Amino acid sequence: MSRTTQAPKGLRATGNFIDDRFHVAKSGEKNLRKVFPNHWSFMLGEIALYSFIILLLTGVFLTLWFKPSMTEVVYDGSYERLQGVVMSEAYASTLHIDFDVRGGFLVRQIHHWAALIFVASLVAHMLRVFFTGAFRKPREINWLIGIAIFVLAILEGLFGYSLPDDLPSGMGIRILQGVMLSLPVIGTYVSMFLFGGEFPGEDIIPRLYMLHILLIPGILLALIVAHFMILWHQKHTQYPGRGRTEKKVVGVPMFPAFAVKAGGFFFFVFAVTVAFSAFVQINPIHLFGPFSPTSITSGLQPDWYMGFMEGALRIFPNWFDFTIFGYAVPTGVLVPALVIPGILFTGLAVWPFLEAWITGDKRHHNVADRPRNAPVRTGVGMAGITFYGLLWMAGSNDILSETFSLNLYGTTWFFRFAIFIGPVLAFVITKRICLGLQRRDRATLAHGYESGTIQQLPSGEYIEVHKESPDEMVHVLRSKEPLDRTDTEDVDENGVEAPSARGLRGRLRTALAHWYTKDNVSFEGVEPHSGHHGQHEEIAPEQAETATR
Amino acid sequence: MTRNGETVKWITARRRHPLAGYVVVILALAFFGVGYAYVAPGADRAEAQTLATEATGDDQTDVARGREIFVRSCASCHGPSGEGTGNGPDITDVGGAAIDFQVSTGRMPSTNPDAQMPRKASMYTQEEIYDLVAYYEEEIGEGPEVPLDVPGSAPERSNFADEEAYEAAKAEYEEAYEAYVSGADDVEVGMELYLTNCAHCHSWSGSGGALTDGKWAPELDDASPRQIYEAMITGPGQMPAFNDMIIQPDEKQELIAYVKDLQNEPDAGGIFNLNRIGQVAEGFIGWTVGLSLIVACAIWITAKQRAHD
Structure with a gap:
């Protein structure tokens, strides 16, 4: 550069002072110029981050007035309808925030809406990572951290929901206690320890409060920081395209372009949350009234992220409850409340390792898979979404039943069957769609894209003119990698099984590998634009190589 | 209108417009929506029927008219003396209160004896129902009586000959209603009773x-x-009875006042109350509107990009 730009003297002196001591200029510049791939789906995680920041800010505001105490008081605040009612101090102080603190009602609603959007964006972000295979080596650890954040966020939401000691929060805590009691042997002890005696007792609100404002947010914050540092170090994955390789990230630099966008995006997330909070009523605790152990109501649900557990509880039958040595084992609570979420979260956590073990793929992956190019994974993902979604719907079956005039027991039975059939159907349909898209990709790669122009040949035949695809599209189409075939590699030239393919574990792995890779549309040998116009021979949906065993 | 030198019709020039499809869909929806509303039977017809039998105005009940109503609308299912038939239950012990409840909420006479009836506009005026109750109590059976000191339904304009009489009746009714609801002063009793006995079916709201x-x-x-x-x-129906020994009349007053107050309570949290459905609606709106808006913004800001990154 011939032209030197000098910073103003004041800034320069300060900058030099800091740089002389911390040497930040070099690493600062490197980090400021870090590249971010430009795609909207990479912003989903940022929605979660921004909602979390909103939650921290509004949460601090709420702690200034909230009193986590079960001490009984007679309400005499400015909400007239409940004046003279005996209630816990927690509930009374929440009413105080709503009606006597300036802006308190709005901030409480922002806190609640931001919580819903926080968990929703976590799920959306996680699905993006799953379907593009961005959890693969080297990012497995960050995937695990993400799962931990997801689980903690759900717990954090549950505890926050329970704090105001209004009608739904009391019912939520009651269900939580029921789940604890269902634990064999230790159930009653766990419940007694947490509640400091019988339900509801005096201790539960202060204890949940400590967990909600200190312990869990602390861990969440630490995990989010770790998540970001690992991301920063490993860099984003990127979608396939021209110039984008496993070794090179293409995108906009952090500073100034991306920083401006991200900053603006924060304000947009904030604006949407505040607009919701200003206009849409959420969790009207003043209408619900305080909780008392005799109160019970229909038409109340947990917040959406607990919905799938609620649904599991609602549809799981009590046929398997049994009693052993005089101790009841209520599997009708134990399985849906602990085993099913356990399976779901464990499944999410082990998937990257399971997939790597099945495929034997130990390579680094920085270019994202297009979901269609991993049909089994995409199918499994859709099956998982269907499973989760059906449970979630089952959790609101009374609302569905009332809103759409359905038979309540009918919905229970529908979900009992659908929970098994739905995921299988979703898997099969998704996989077929993926394979169909792969075939179309191969045709597009070989023949170019359909131009929409119809030509008549001298013989009278009509054909559609295919044009050469743009370079970018060819890059995207060719990003499909040949699938690794662990099962075929496991036999050497003499037909002797490799040691890794022997035994129960080896056979299981071979079978899984066959399942994972058998339906694959091979792109091998397909050259871009190698097909000729008019020669429209159907490319047989040949399978990669049939397993030779 | 000309195109390529040719004169074309107005519609031909526009039918391939990008927005044409939407316009057709909106027009079709509007046609069917308005058409259905016009064709479908509504409350108007029920009102027309009540108009035919105008209120007599005197306070004396007319047992003969009650018998006429009973024979016409009740006897076919409940039997000529209310002992029940294959289509309807025995009503000899349900009492005048049940008659008044079922008929004034429009659930009886029923159009389908096998199904639960929804609330609809009543077939009969309050005076006619009183006549029916009088006939019932004289000829058919006995049981809990109509609680006449509790305010009933608001007067309807169609039952009055002129505006003044209607206004007077309405003012009188509102006064009685206010007196009844504000006569209950212990919210806590009403709330406890409602949330303990009623909310598990009728929901908190x-x-x-x-x-x-x-x-x-x-x-x-x-x-x-x-x-x-x-x-x-x-x-009625699946609901258990709470007689005046279990929940005393003044407690019932507290309970009713609690529900009515709650329902008249404005939604302090915002102009959209999501029908007070609660968490299901909140989650649904949070995902469909909230997250969609934010993602749309993400798509927008990442779509704008310089040619050389």
């Missing part, structure tokens, strides 16, 4: 809920204090 076997607990928004009272003492 009184907006109703699903019951077993395709039945449902109706919403209480339109129910008059008297109808709620009658429902408690007679236990």
Whole structure:
């Protein structure tokens, strides 16, 4: 550069002072110029981050007035309808925030809406990572951290929901206690320890409060920081395209372009949350009234992220409850409340390792898979979404039943069957769609894209003119990698099984590998634009190589 | 209108416009929506029927007219002396309160004896119902009586000959209603009773809920204090009865006042209350509107990109 730009003297002196001591200029510049791939789906995680920041800010505001105490008081605040009612101090102080603190009602609603959007964006972000295979080596650890954040966020939401000691929060805590009691042997002890005696007792609100404002947010914050540092170090994955390789990230630099966008995006997330909070009523605790152990109501649900557990509880039958040595084992609570979420979260956590073990793929992956190019994974993902979604719907079956005039027991039975059939159907349909898209990709790669122009040949035949695809599209189409075939590699030239393919574990792995890779549309040998116009021979949906065993 | 030198019709020039499809869909929806509203039977027809039998105006009940109504609308299912038939239950012990409840909420006469009836406009005026109740109590059976000191349904304009009489009746009714609801001064008693005995079917907000076997607990928004009272003492449908020994009249007053106050309570949290459905609606809106808006913004800001990154 011939032209030197000098910073103003004041800034320069300060900058030099800091740089002389911390040497930040070099690493600062490197980090400021870090590249971010430009795609909207990479912003989903940022929605979660921004909602979390909103939650921290509004949460601090709420702690200034909230009193986590079960001490009984007679309400005499400015909400007239409940004046003279005996209630816990927690509930009374929440009413105080709503009606006597300036802006308190709005901030409480922002806190609640931001919580819903926080968990929703976590799920959306996680699905993006799953379907593009961005959890693969080297990012497995960050995937695990993400799962931990997801689980903690759900717990954090549950505890926050329970704090105001209004009608739904009391019912939520009651269900939580029921789940604890269902634990064999230790159930009653766990419940007694947490509640400091019988339900509801005096201790539960202060204890949940400590967990909600200190312990869990602390861990969440630490995990989010770790998540970001690992991301920063490993860099984003990127979608396939021209110039984008496993070794090179293409995108906009952090500073100034991306920083401006991200900053603006924060304000947009904030604006949407505040607009919701200003206009849409959420969790009207003043209408619900305080909780008392005799109160019970229909038409109340947990917040959406607990919905799938609620649904599991609602549809799981009590046929398997049994009693052993005089101790009841209520599997009708134990399985849906602990085993099913356990399976779901464990499944999410082990998937990257399971997939790597099945495929034997130990390579680094920085270019994202297009979901269609991993049909089994995409199918499994859709099956998982269907499973989760059906449970979630089952959790609101009374609302569905009332809103759409359905038979309540009918919905229970529908979900009992659908929970098994739905995921299988979703898997099969998704996989077929993926394979169909792969075939179309191969045709597009070989023949170019359909131009929409119809030509008549001298013989009278009509054909559609295919044009050469743009370079970018060819890059995207060719990003499909040949699938690794662990099962075929496991036999050497003499037909002797490799040691890794022997035994129960080896056979299981071979079978899984066959399942994972058998339906694959091979792109091998397909050259871009190698097909000729008019020669429209159907490319047989040949399978990669049939397993030779 | 000309195109390529040719004169084309107005419609031909526009039918391939990018927005044409939307316009057609909107027009079709509007056509069917308005058409259905016009064709479908509504409350108007029921009102026309009540108009035919105008209120007599005197306070004396007319047993003969009650008999006429009974024979015409009740006897075919409940039998000529109310002992019940294959289509309808024995009503000799349900009491006048049940008659008033069922007929004034429009559930009786029923159009389908096998299904739970939804609330609809009543076939008969309050005077006619009184006549029916008088006939019932004289000839058919006995049981809980109509709680006349609890305010019933608001007067309807169509039952009055002139505006003044209607206004006077309305003012009188509103005064009685206010006196009844504000006569209850212990919110806590009403709330405890409601949340302990009623909310598990009718829900915390009184907006109703699903019951077993395709039945449902109706919403209480339109129910008059008297109808709620009658429902408690007679236990219609799946509902258990709460007689005046179990929940005393003044406690019932507290309970009714609690529900009515709650329903008239403005939604302090914002102009959209999501029908007070609660968490299901909140989650649904959070995902469909909230997250969609934010993602749309993400798509927008990442779509704008310089040619050389």
